Amino acid sequence: MKRLLFVATLVFLTVSAFSQKAPAPIKADLWTNGSAPNSNGDVKDTAQVYIYLAPQNHNTGRAIVICPGGGYQHLSMKNEGHDWAEFFQGQGITAVVLKYRMPHKHPEVPISDAEAAMKLVRLNAANWGVKTDQVGIMGFSAGGHLASTIATKSKGDAKPNFQILFYPVISMIEGITHQGSLENLLGKRASKKMQKQYSSDIQVSRVTPRAFICLADDDHAVLPANSISYYTELYKHDVPVTFHTYPRGGHGFGFRQSFANHIEMVLELKSWLNSF
Numbered sequence: 001m002k003r004l005l006f007v008a009t010l011v012f013l014t015v016s017a018f019s020q021k022a023p024a025p026i027k028a029d030l031w032t033n034g035s036a037p038n039s040n041g042d043v044k045d046t047a048q049v050y051i052y053l054a055p056q057n058h059n060t061g062r063a064i065v066i067c068p069g070g071g072y073q074h075l076s077m078k079n080e081g082h083d084w085a086e087f088f089q090g091q092g093i094t095a096v097v098l099k100y101r102m103p104h105k106h107p108e109v110p111i112s113d114a115e116a117a118m119k120l121v122r123l124n125a126a127n128w129g130v131k132t133d134q135v136g137i138m139g140f141s142a143g144g145h146l147a148s149t150i151a152t153k154s155k156g157d158a159k160p161n162f163q164i165l166f167y168p169v170i171s172m173i174e175g176i177t178h179q180g181s182l183e184n185l186l187g188k189r190a191s192k193k194m195q196k197q198y199s200s201d202i203q204v205s206r207v208t209p210r211a212f213i214c215l216a217d218d219d220h221a222v223l224p225a226n227s228i229s230y231y232t233e234l235y236k237h238d239v240p241v242t243f244h245t246y247p248r249g250g251h252g253f254g255f256r257q258s259f260a261n262h263i264e265m266v267l268e269l270k271s272w273l274n275s276f
Contacts, residue, residue: 069141072184079254115158144168148200170226216249
């Protein structure tokens with residue numbers, strides 16, 4: 001098996017985890033040099049993680065891996081990554097912001113990064129004060145597609161216990177999907193079989209983890225039909241799901257406080273997290 005980095009930083013992270021203040025984020029490469037699987041053809045594109053450990057005096061034992069969006073072309077690391085990590089850290093939840101590699105028509109590349117990040121959390125659970133059955137995944141837009149893919153297809157230590165999706169790309173079927181995400185993930189001539197294989201709504205089962213889905217009704221970049229279809233399949237398979245649609249906000253509002261329903265959104269997410 002490919003080895004994850006983190007031997008060098010483990011001691012430092014363990015010490016930081018037990019400070020009374022929120023520990024500063026720690027940045028590290030996800031893979032050791034040359035060990036990253038599934039090349040995307042860009043040797044300069046490396047997977048990295050930013051770990052925001054929950055402070056000792058306010059640690060719920062939960063953790064979440066955050067996958068920012070960007071159409072599988074770039075990553076919105078602040079608005080859909082670091083800002084949310086600070087929020088979760090304040091809630092006593094360890095957050096790991098994942099800078100995953102771009103697929104360049106190789107879908108297994110970001111998937112292997114996300115699975116490795118999930119495994120990394122559980123590998124360090126004892127040192128970070130995390131419960132192995134309380135590890136979730138969060139994703140925005142194309143990052144929501146990645147998160148939902150992990151939620152519906154991954155197994156073992158890579159499988160999350162819950163999922164949080166903001167305006168996610170769910171389907172890879174043309175006419176419903178976000179075209180840029182489809183082409184960057186699977187290419188312009190992806191077969192119908194491949195499109196279905198990477199459509200998360202089609203992959204839902206009764207063991208898919210509970211979900212929180214949030215989007216704006218006026219999202220014209222990623223059609224709300226993506227989230228609606230996913231919600232419907234989760235409901236059909238008796239998977240607990242909470243669905244919030246706001247009247248305005250467009251696409252990509254993330255943690256921006258300029259989003260009209262920012263306060264309601266945060267309160268509803270807190271309420272959901274406290275419900276299980």
